[in-house]
Amino acid sequence: xxxxxxxxxxxxxxxxxxxxxxxxxxxxxxxxxxxxxxxxxxxxxxxxxxxxxxxxxxxxxxxxxxxxxxxxxxxxxxxxxxxxxxxxxxxxxxxxxxxxxxxxxxxxxxxxxxxxxxxxxxxxxxxxxxxxxxxxxxxxxxxxxxxxxxxxxxxxxxxxxxxxxxxxxxxxxxxxxxxxxxxxxxxxxxxxxxxxxxxxxxxxxxxxxxxxxxxxxxxxxxxxxxxxxxxxxxxxxxxxxxxxxxxxxxxxxxxxxxxxxxxxxxxxxxxx
Amino acid sequence: xxxxxxxxxxxxxxxxxxxxxxxxxxxxxxxxxxxxxxxxxxxxxxxxxxxxxxxxxxxxxxxxxxxxxxxxxxxxxxxxxxxxxxxxxxxxxxxxxxxxxxxxxxxxxxxxxxxxxxxxxxxxxxxxxxxxxxxxxxxxxxxxxxxxxxxxxxxxxxxxxxxxxxxxxxxxxxxxxxxxxxxxxxxxxxxxxxxxxxxxxxxxxxxxxxxxxxxxxxxxxxxxxxxxxxxxxxxxxxxxxxxxxxxxxxxxxxxxxxxxxxxxxxxxxxxxxxxxxxxxxxxxxxxxxxxxxxxxxxxxxxxxxxxxxxxxxxxxxxxxxxxxxxxxxxxxxxxxxxxxxxxxxxxxxxxxxxxxxxxxxxxxxxxxxxxxxxxxxxxxxxxxxxxxxxxxxxxxxxx
Numbered sequence: 097x098x099x100x101x102x103x104x105x106x107x108x109x110x111x112x113x114x115x116x117x118x119x120x121x122x123x124x125x126x127x128x129x130x131x132x133x134x135x136x137x138x139x140x141x142x143x144x145x146x147x148x149x150x151x152x153x154x155x156x157x158x159x160x161x162x163x164x165x166x167x168x169x170x171x172x173x174x175x176x177x178x179x180x181x182x183x184x185x186x187x188x189x190x191x192x193x194x195x196x197x198x199x200x201x202x203x204x205x206x207x208x209x210x211x212x213x214x215x216x217x218x219x220x221x222x223x224x225x226x227x228x229x230x231x232x233x234x235x236x237x238x239x240x241x242x243x244x245x246x247x248x249x250x251x252x253x254x255x256x257x258x259x260x261x262x263x264x265x266x267x268x269x270x271x272x273x274x275x276x277x278x279x280x281x282x283x284x285x286x287x288x289x290x291x292x293x294x295x296x297x298x299x300x301x302x303x304x305x306x307x308x309x310x311x312x313x314x315x316x317x318x319x320x321x322x323x324x325x326x327x328x329x330x331x332x333x334x335x336x337x338x339x340x341x342x343x344x345x346x347x348x349x350x351x352x353x354x355x356x357x358x359x360x361x362x363x364x365x366x367x368x
Numbered sequence: 369x370x371x372x373x374x375x376x377x378x379x380x381x382x383x384x385x386x387x388x389x390x391x392x393x394x395x396x397x398x399x400x401x402x403x404x405x406x407x408x409x410x411x412x413x414x415x416x417x418x419x420x421x422x423x424x425x426x427x428x429x430x431x432x433x434x435x436x437x438x439x440x441x442x443x444x445x446x447x448x449x450x451x452x453x454x455x456x457x458x459x460x461x462x463x464x465x466x467x468x469x470x471x472x473x474x475x476x477x478x479x480x481x482x483x484x485x486x487x488x489x490x491x492x493x494x495x496x497x498x499x500x501x502x503x504x505x506x507x508x509x510x511x512x513x514x515x516x517x518x519x520x521x522x523x524x525x526x527x528x529x530x531x532x533x534x535x536x537x538x539x540x541x542x543x544x545x546x547x548x549x550x551x552x553x554x555x556x557x558x559x560x561x562x563x564x565x566x567x568x569x570x571x572x573x574x575x576x577x578x579x580x581x582x583x584x585x586x587x588x589x590x591x592x593x594x595x596x597x598x599x600x601x602x603x604x605x606x607x608x609x610x611x612x613x614x615x616x617x618x619x620x621x622x623x624x625x626x627x628x629x630x631x632x633x634x635x636x637x638x639x640x641x642x643x644x645x646x647x648x649x650x651x652x653x654x655x656x657x658x659x660x661x662x663x664x665x666x667x668x669x670x671x672x673x674x675x676x677x678x679x680x681x682x683x684x685x686x687x688x689x690x691x692x693x694x695x696x697x698x699x700x701x702x703x704x705x706x707x708x709x710x711x712x713x714x715x716x717x718x719x720x721x722x723x724x725x726x727x728x729x730x731x732x733x734x735x736x737x738x739x740x741x742x743x744x745x746x747x748x749x750x751x752x753x754x755x756x757x758x759x760x761x762x763x764x765x766x767x
Binding site: 151152153154155156157158162169174175199200201202203204205206226227228229230231232234235249250251252253254255256259263274276277278279 | 369370371372373381382383384385386387388389390528529534535538541542545546548643644645646647648653655656657658659660661
């Protein structure tokens with residue numbers, strides 16, 4: 097397993113910063129543009145990246161990310177095309193952690209072992225399978241760890257203590273803590289995460305805790321860190337910028353750059 | 369694939385976002401408690417009898433198949449309140465929802481029959497009800513949309529993907545990911561995550577239980593074969609369940625072959641798909657090499673689904689049931705034929721099962737007893753079939 101997450105969180109800890117992790121859909125709006133978008137996120141100061149592979153039936157996603165997946169699929173992006181983008185970016189950026197956010201049938205599509213092996217080759221550090229909860233995950237986590245890829249799990253706001261303990265143990269690299277119930281989307285804002293749940297996870301020796309869902313503004317990032325989280329993920333808010341300027345690449349890069357910088361700046365506000 | 373919850377051999381399971389797991393586990397517990405509770409059972413059976421009109425007849429065709437060696441029986445779920453078998457399990461799940469303290473129902477619907485059944489339960493139990501329906505299906509099943517709204521249900525058009533049943537299920541799952549506190553997702557078929565395939569089968573089992581007793585009364589023996597259409601597969605599982613251990617009874621599931629199995633336009637999941645994960649369970653799925661879900665096609669909205677119940681995948685894998693395809697055209701022929709020969713207008717879905725049974729009957733060389741599950745009535749399909757069946761003034765339905 098790569099040590100990229102450990103090193104990244106370690107480095108931020110010494111600086112007293114949290115992690116800002118933007119999410120975009122690979123292949124959105126096209127393979128070429130997608131590669132440039134990923135580069136922009138890195139150049140603008142993202143600490144790690146969350147990347148989607150487009151799926152036809154994304155049940156955990158709201159309209160913004162559904163639309164991104166549709167754009168990518170309509171543009172003809174395949175799973176292999178998407179992973180090839182990362183292989184290229186990885187050569188230029190050997191240290192930044194890459195996490196994939198996918199659905200189970202994409203992992204199974206050409207065979208689970210092939211998927212994780214290919215993902216590892218392309219320099220991916222972790223995979224979160226949105227529709228595979230811990231109690232159904234054995235086949236996935238085994239195949240992932242065999243290939244040297246970390247499996248990340250989601251902590252929902254309704255998690256019992258038992259589930260929190262299971263996830264603290266099963267999740268590698270980091271834990272994805274839901275800012276609120278429901279599906280992805282910025283229109284319904286996160287509620288400040290329960291610091292008691294985050295403390296419980298840490299007590300159970302979980303990897304670093306990163307909050308996602310409903311995060312679109314610097315004050316959301318601050319609230320996450322204040323509650324004890326180690327970072328924040330913004331998905332729909334990032335994807336919305338891509339969607340707003342489909343015909344203007346310069347504008348996309350400018351606005352993405354501004355957004356990432358402002359969100360990253362918010363991670364420096366809380367000294368831990 | 370290791371299946372830890374709700375396994376049917378190598379199929380089934382609970383593949384959903386983590387946030388839905390506590391709710392599904394609560395549902396599993398509530399269902400198990402209810403099954404062991406004579407009060408629940410009595411209320412369910414009372415409703416099936418007094419409200420929904422069970423039992424439904426097992427009728428032997430007087431004219432159809434008369435020239436063959438087959439005694440052709442129809443299990444008349446079309447006569448159930450609501451017009452299809454869907455009402456059986458909806459009443460069961462609505463009782464379960466009430467028992468769990470839920471005050472709101474959501475559901476998906478394809479042809480509209482499950483939506484209508486859910487609207488019926490919503491009205492009866494005074495629960496706020498919302499049905500997600502693909503916009504394509506709303507257009508081809510307009511009368512059912514009106515029925516639902518008439519009973520006070522909100523019908524929400526789904527414009528994503530292929531605007532059909534699959535997309536309606538996606539939308540219902542998205543709703544449930546934040547509404548689980550007060551809302552029960554009343555899933556309409558034996559697909560979906562555990563415990564739905566088991567709950568729906570158990571609440572539909574009454575179809576086969578009655579049919580078994582009725583055929584023994586009529587013929588003094590079990591049937592040679594039982595035929596049912598399979599989209600998600602709830603009416604088939606309902607009539608198969610009590611015959612699974614009777615290994616001399618052939619179980620035949622009929623999938624929609626649409627324009628033909630050699631084309632891309634069909635919904636024959638078991639015949640043309642491969643195992644994958646869609647809507648919470650590991651089962652056969654129509655998909656491409658990457659695992660993207662393919663759009664299905666059928667003239668019948670209720671069978672137009674690229675997945676199938678996990679237990680059907682299992683019965684297929686063990687060879688206990690066989691699965692065959694019937695095209696749109698063959699289904700339309702059977703639809704017209706049953707109307708003309710017996711005065712019974714079947715749902716287009718059920719017409720698929722009948723079409724295959726008639727093919728088998730024509731080829732039978734020995735005396736046989738068949739049961740076909742007429743899962744619903746065809747009134748909802750009038751507008752849909754009108755362009756296909758040209759009618760003279762004297763009737764007769766020449767195509």
